[in-house]
Amino acid sequence: EAQVTQNPRYLITVTGKKLTVTCSQNMNHEYMSWYRQDPGLGLRQIYYSMNVEVTDKGDVPEGYKVSRKEKRNFPLILESPSPNQTSLYFCASSLSTVLSTNEKLFFGSGTQLSVL
């Protein structure tokens, strides 16, 4: 089954304790992206990657790192989490960045992160 898999679904941590949220897709997609969803702010892009070893900042990259060492994986790293990073995080992928009527962005189920 074609899917985007994020882990964990729920995570509670404390300020300053490094964490990684994993994301994997099995569709051989070139494009992957991370979003955070906050009440009243919708989906905001954190980082994206157009291909292996190519990453770019989105709208809200501060406090986050990503890596794209292989096509299927795109982990999101919080080196020193802070309470303002408490949010619902979504990973997404698509075949390419050139969207068309046959192309769309597939999302994972989300990771609810709480930083105390």
Add this chain to the structure above:
Amino acid sequence: DQQVKQNSPSLSVQEGRISILNCDYTNSMFDYFLWYKKYPAEGPTFLISISSIKDKNEDGRFTVFLNKSAKHLSLHIVPSQPGDSAVYFCAASDFSGNTPLVFGKGTRLSVIA
């Protein structure tokens, strides 16, 4: 500056009636528009899209209308069903792929039985 705006945070509609969700954009380079639907505890899922060469795209109960001169699009759901209750995100991009998909803040639709 918000490039994709959904000015109504929420909307309530009676079952069987029409739901109209609106979206405005500011970037004239956008030429491809999508609607995503999100249920609680799930990721957004693609619903319907439209390219700028069209002004209407229909898929079953869902129709998206695009008014390029007004930089406005709307999603019509007819007839609305309780299962349509979700958050709907409008998104925009350009065919070149140079601009990653930009999302609006979303509109929460509640369809009341």
